[in-house]
Amino acid sequence: MRILENKWALVSITILCWSIAATFSTGYFYYQYLGLIERTKGTPIHINLGLNYGNGTIRWFNNTEATGGMTLLNVTLLVAEVNYTIWPGMGAFVDSIANIENAYPFYWMWWTWTSYSGWVEGPVACDKYVVANGETLYWYYENTTISPLPPPPP
Amino acid sequence: MNSKNTAAIAILVALSIGTNYALVGIYNVKLMDLITFVSGFVFGPFVGVFVGVFSWAIYGVLNPYGFVLQIWVATMFSEAVYGVAGGLLHMVNTNFNGKSFWHVVFLGNLGFLLTLVYDLITNIAYAHVLGQDVLIAMVIGAPFTLTHELSNALLFGICFIPLTTTLKIMGVYSIANIRK
Numbered sequence: 119m120r121i122l123e124n125k126w127a128l129v130s131i132t133i134l135c136w137s138i139a140a141t142f143s144t145g146y147f148y149y150q151y152l153g154l155i156e157r158t159k160g161t162p163i164h165i166n167l168g169l170n171y172g173n174g175t176i177r178w179f180n181n182t183e184a185t186g187g188m189t190l191l192n193v194t195l196l197v198a199e200v201n202y203t204i205w206p207g208m209g210a211f212v213d214s215i216a217n218i219e220n221a222y223p224f225y226w227m228w229w230t231w232t233s234y235s236g237w238v239e240g241p242v243a244c245d246k247y248v249v250a251n252g253e254t255l256y257w258y259y260e261n262t263t264i265s266p267l268p269p270p271p272p
Numbered sequence: 273m274n275s276k277n278t279a280a281i282a283i284l285v286a287l288s289i290g291t292n293y294a295l296v297g298i299y300n301v302k303l304m305d306l307i308t309f310v311s312g313f314v315f316g317p318f319v320g321v322f323v324g325v326f327s328w329a330i331y332g333v334l335n336p337y338g339f340v341l342q343i344w345v346a347t348m349f350s351e352a353v354y355g356v357a358g359g360l361l362h363m364v365n366t367n368f369n370g371k372s373f374w375h376v377v378f379l380g381n382l383g384f385l386l387t388l389v390y391d392l393i394t395n396i397a398y399a400h401v402l403g404q405d406v407l408i409a410m411v412i413g414a415p416f417t418l419t420h421e422l423s424n425a426l427l428f429g430i431c432f433i434p435l436t437t438t439l440k441i442m443g444v445y446s447i448a449n450i451r452k
Binding site for chain 2: 121122125128131132136138139142143145146148149265
């Protein structure tokens with residue numbers, strides 16, 4: 119049979135099988151994740167939220183009380199006035215926090231503190247990021263033309 | 273079909289059912305599919321279908337996990353997929369005499385994809401019975417589906433060639449005797 123002689127065809131079929139298995143796994147864990155979010159919705163949690171206005175002023179809102187299932191945008195709205203634009207398919211883009219508006223090259227960027235890598239830049243829009251109990255998050259009004267983006271000061 | 277072949281088919285059906293009961297504690301890891309596939313390969317697609325359907329006809333009725341008519345019918349006829357595939361593989365005169373790594377890869381992938389077809393059909397039946405969305409049923413059942421598919425990929429890849437070679441050495445079948 120020809121397919122047995124074509125190693126590339128066999129490798130392709132193996133990759134196909136692997137991708138099917140990966141798709142099933144992803145679907146399963148996403149479904150479990152949604153269930154977990156739904157079940158923990160409403161439970162009281164506490165977040166540490168920092169706001170760095172870029173002019174030397176830093177305000178910390180430690181132990182801010184929130185509820186499970188809230189996003190970073192929800193939590194930020196609890197402590198400050200936020201203007202934002204919803205971009206379909208992308209999420210919320212923060213235009214201003216506490217009346218400090220984005221003005222090129224300064225924009226509001228968000229960071230999260232991790233035990234394994236220190237400050238990590240927010241991977242998604244702030245309304246897509248569901249916060250966890252005890253998490254430390256940080257809004258930093260910073261110059262976005264610098265690459266890589268400077269993390270929040272220690 | 274000679275008496276030796278008839279006996280071999282009866283043994284394969286018995287083996288298929290027996291191993292299913294023996295492995296009842298290990299969820300979704302079964303030798304039945306491989307045995308059905310080998311039956312089809314050795315004796316042709318019709319015998320493969322017979323072994324698959326007959327094995328599930330018995331095991332499905334006396335199923336330790338319970339009996340649901342629609343699921344039983346779906347599994348019974350889905351099992352035939354292995355027998356048909358085995359028979360078709362034989363018809364294209366595939367030579368698995370060698371110990372090629374690529375033969376193992378091919379058979380493992382074939383086991384995976386045939387099990388995927390089987391699981392798709394049975395999941396549709398399951399979703400229909402429970403009034404669930406098919407996609408949701410498939411996502412919820414993913415751990416079971418993947419266990420079934422990956423175990424069959426390993427079993428088909430590793431066990432098929434030794435099993436058919438053994439049957440051949442024992443004189444249970446030869447290409448010339450298949451149609452007798």
